[in-house]
Amino acid sequence: AQSVSQHNHHVILSEAASLELGCNYSYGGTVNLFWYVQYPGQHLQLLLKYFSGDPLVKGIKGFEAEFIKSKFSFNLRKPSVQWSDTAEYFCAVSRAMYSGGGADGLTFGKGTHLIIQP
């Protein structure tokens, strides 16, 4: 079974600091990768996703993530964070269809609670 590890459970940064949230997964086959975000009092929403192609993907609100296959990683980055980025961030993985998956949903990491101090 696949698993997803998010290294930092709580991160506190000041505004304008750079952000990198780690995500590693443990599945040897082809995967699809996602970052979801949950702002305080709001629904979970998609930040960005990677299926194939350019390993550097850009999402909403200035976020980007890089897929490094050799490291089984999909780290989330933002060059300059804002107070409004305070939220819980979840990395998620799905096995690709031709690896026998896709229908059975996502495996989520435990989440990283990010607090941005003004």
Add this chain to the structure above:
Amino acid sequence: NAGVTQTPKFQVLKTGQSMTLQCAQDMNHEYMSWYRQDPGMGLRLIHYSVGAGITDQGEVPNGYNVSRSTTEDFPLRLLSAAPSQTSVYFCASSYGLAGYNEQFFGPGTRLTVL
């Protein structure tokens, strides 16, 4: 569009009681799923459905039942509630398979089992 709606928002049950968490979507999505979110555990898949009349188990299905009689609705039934089922429950839907499409999440139901 209301998106994905869930009722109730909060519920307190006694051990052994049964109840149904409701989930509905108005986006004509084929794929729907239920997750539970526990502190420090992230979201774990309970059951999912790839279309009306088709359901399957996720990672943590024990103690839960689902059915999908219409495209819009995907209720989650707790057969005999246990304290271990205290959690926040999220319903989600997507146009196609969750592994290939953006999932839209409901606001969640916070369930406490005493």
